[in-house]
Amino acid sequence: MEAEAKEAQKDAGHFARLDKARFPAFAPGSVWLVGAGPGDPGLISLLGYHALGQADIIVYDALVSPDLLALANPQAEQFFAGKRGGKPSPKQADISLKLIAEAKAGKKVLRLKGGDPFMFGRGGEESETLARAGVPFRIVPGITSGIGGLAYAGIPVTHRDTNHAVIFLTGHDDTGAVPQSVDWNSVATAAPVIVMYMAVKHLASIAQKLVEAGRDPGDALAIVANATRSDQEVIETTLGAIGSLAQETQLPTPAIVVVGPVSAYRAVLDWYRPDTGGTSLV
Secondary structure, three states, rough: OHHHEEEEEEEHHHHHHHHHHOOOOOOOEEEEEEEEEEEHHHHOOOOHHHHHHHHOEEEEEOOOOHHOOOOOOOOOOOEEEEOOOOOOOOHHHHHHHHHHHHHHHHOOOEEEEEEEOOOOHHHHHHHHHHHHHHOOOEEEOOOHHHHHHHOOOOOOOOOOOOOOOOEEOOOOOOOOOOOOOHHHHHHHHHOOOEEEOHHHHHEEEEEEEEHHOOOOOOOEEEEEEEEOOOOOEEEEOOOOOOHHHHHHHHOOEEEEEEEHHHHHHHHHHOOHHHHHHHHOOO
8 A cells, every 4th residue: 555655646746747847828719629549538648638727618529538528627618529420410610610719709729639630530621710710720639549549459550570551541421421532443452551440330341342452351350449448349350251240240339440461460469458458537
C-alpha cells in the first residue's frame, strides 16, 4: 500500500507540471479542431488535453469517450454532433454553422473529433468553412485508428519485412454506398497493405471488388472493433472468406479493417489486455 501511495504521489506531481506548460492561447472567438484519438482517453495529445480544460463549448463526435469528456472544463457546454451510419445524426452543414455561430458569439469552441480530424474526419470540410467565414482556427492532430487502433491489436501498419507502402481508404461515400470514386482495379494491387475505415457494412462487396481486380483471396484480413477500448475485439480471417463470414454473423462496429501480411505479426505482438490495459478515471 505504501508503494502504491508513493507511485500515485509521483504521478500527481508529474501531471501537475502541465500547469506550467506554455501552451498556445485558446482565444475567445476561435475554434480548435482536435483529434481525440481512437478511443482510449489516454491517447489524446497534451495540446488536446489543454483545449479540453479551456473550452467554453465542446462539439463532439459519437466515438469520443465519455471518460475523455469527463476531463473537460466543468463549465463547458457539451454538444453532441455524432454521425453514425444508419442512425439519425446532425447534418454536416449544420455542424459547421454551429461552430461559426458559437465562435462569433465570442466563445472558445472545441470541435472534438474521433481519431484525427484530417483522416476521414471531415476536418478539412469544417476548417475550410471556418476559413471562408473568417473564423480563426487551429488543427490539433490525433492518433488515427488506422495506425493506433491496429497497434492495440498487435498489428504494425508497416514493417520492413512486409511492406513499404500502405493505402488508406473509406468504405462508404456521402450517400452511404460503396465509394464510386475509388479505382478498385488500381487499389487492389497498389500496396501490400490496405487499411479501411467505416468499411464493415460493405466489406463483402469491397472484398469481392478487390479479388476481382487481382488481389489474392488468401490475403489475411483482420477486423479490429472498438479499438483501444475495454471492449476491443479482433476477428481474423481472409479476404476471400469475409463474404461468407459477413453472411453468417453480424460483424462488430465501429471497426478498422486491414488487409495484408502485417496482421500475421499479431501472433507475437498481441500485447493489449482490454480488462487491464486501458486508461481509467476510476
